[in-house]
Amino acid sequence: MRIKIRKCHGSGNDFVLIDEITNKYTFSEEERAKISASLSNRETGIGSDGVLFLQNSDKCDARMRMFNTDGSEAEMCGNGLRCIGRYAMELLGKDKITLQTMKAEYQTVKAPELYENVPTIQIWLNSVNLNTKSLPMVYDKEHCFFETVPAVDENLKITAVSMTNPHIVTFIDKLDNTEITRLGEKVNNLKSVFPEGVNFNFVKEINEDSIYVRTYERGCAITKSCGTGMTASSVAFCLKHPDHYGKDINIYNDGGMIKINVSRNNDKYENKFTGNASYVFDADLTLDENYKLVNIDNRKEFTDEIEAYDKFFQASREAI
Numbered sequence: 001m002r003i004k005i006r007k008c009h010g011s012g013n014d015f016v017l018i019d020e021i022t023n024k025y026t027f028s029e030e031e032r033a034k035i036s037a038s039l040s041n042r043e044t045g046i047g048s049d050g051v052l053f054l055q056n057s058d059k060c061d062a063r064m065r066m067f068n069t070d071g072s073e074a075e076m077c078g079n080g081l082r083c084i085g086r087y088a089m090e091l092l093g094k095d096k097i098t099l100q101t102m103k104a105e106y107q108t109v110k111a112p113e114l115y116e117n118v119p120t121i122q123i124w125l126n127s128v129n130l131n132t133k134s135l136p137m138v139y140d141k142e143h144c145f146f147e148t149v150p151a152v153d154e155n156l157k158i159t160a161v162s163m164t165n166p167h168i169v170t171f172i173d174k175l176d177n178t179e180i181t182r183l184g185e186k187v188n189n190l191k192s193v194f195p196e197g198v199n200f201n202f203v204k205e206i207n208e209d210s211i212y213v214r215t216y217e218r219g220c221a222i223t224k225s226c227g228t229g230m231t232a233s234s235v236a237f238c239l240k241h242p243d244h245y246g247k248d249i250n251i252y253n254d255g256g257m258i259k260i261n262v263s264r265n266n267d268k269y270e271n272k273f274t275g276n277a278s279y280v281f282d283a284d285l286t287l288d289e290n291y292k293l294v295n296i297d298n299r300k301e302f303t304d305e306i307e308a309y310d311k312f313f314q315a316s317r318e319a320i
């Protein structure tokens with residue numbers, strides 16, 4: 001099987017993008033899952049946090065389907081939506097488009113660059129749901145705001161937020177990867193509480209308008225950043241500090257930094273989510289009958305974008 005791909009990333013959360021519109025690919029459901037797991041593998045594949053499939057949509061300008069490294073399909077992917085949004089705007093010759101995902105549609109627009117030569121996209125992530133049933137989370141109350149959930153941990157205070165994919169958020173003083181991995185694996189094996197798994201976001205407050213977020217992603221593990229996770233964390237940050245509604249929050253992460261502005265009207269939350277959408281390389285792949293990568297041809301690096309993002313990343317480290 002021959003597949004054209006574009007490697008890209010949103011704040012270090014990296015993806016293989018497959019354009020089914022231009023290339024007229026038709027994959028079975030089994031093929032999507034197997035291709036995603038195979039290409040995401042950092043030892044034997046291209047190496048990524050998942051695969052983004054760009055498809056035609058009968059109700060939006062285009063559609064994104066996102067698959068995790070384990071081949072599971074996610075309802076939504078914030079960093080991936082910026083990448084596929086940029087790609088689709090360039091393909092369609094538009095500066096503003098709507099994108100269909102599994103359970104919601106999003107406005108995506110080109111935004112002023114966060115940093116010189118770092119292509120920047122803004123998404124209006126308005127699919128926040130704080131009802132625990134929406135994750136789903138088996139819980140005896142409608143909301144889980146800063147609650148201790150003994151089945152998760154005796155001490156941590158948990159806040160549950162659905163971005164159409166499930167998230168829990170906790171505020172901690174120290175980000176320890178061993179502990180984050182232990183807790184991330186634990187909650188994704190806790191089907192009695194999280195029947196469909198959950199992304200676990202660990203937030204350290206830096207100052208009054210900046211936080212650092214590290215996420216153990218469902219279907220992946222710790223990633224350099226998680227877009228829906230940083231959004232869920234920003235909503236929890238505003239629940240904790242209500243004076244932050246309507247203000248830009250700087251969200252630092254292991255892959256760089258993005259900005260989120262959370263506004264709330266009654267129980268409706270709106271998130272303007274602004275961050276990079278950077279290309280890394282194009283390539284033509286050959287997969288064998290087991291979807292294993294056997295050859296990479298015509299690899300073309302986006303050298304300027306890679307260099308510009310590296311400078312942005314270094315600048316983001318100096319700010320924390």
Ligand SMILES: N[C@H](CCC[C@H](N)C(=O)O)C(=O)O
Nearest residue numbers: 074077078079165226227228
């Ligand atoms: N692992 C997530 C999907 C990817 C989300 C993340 N990469 C983002 O940018 O939102 C899940 O299974 O819900």
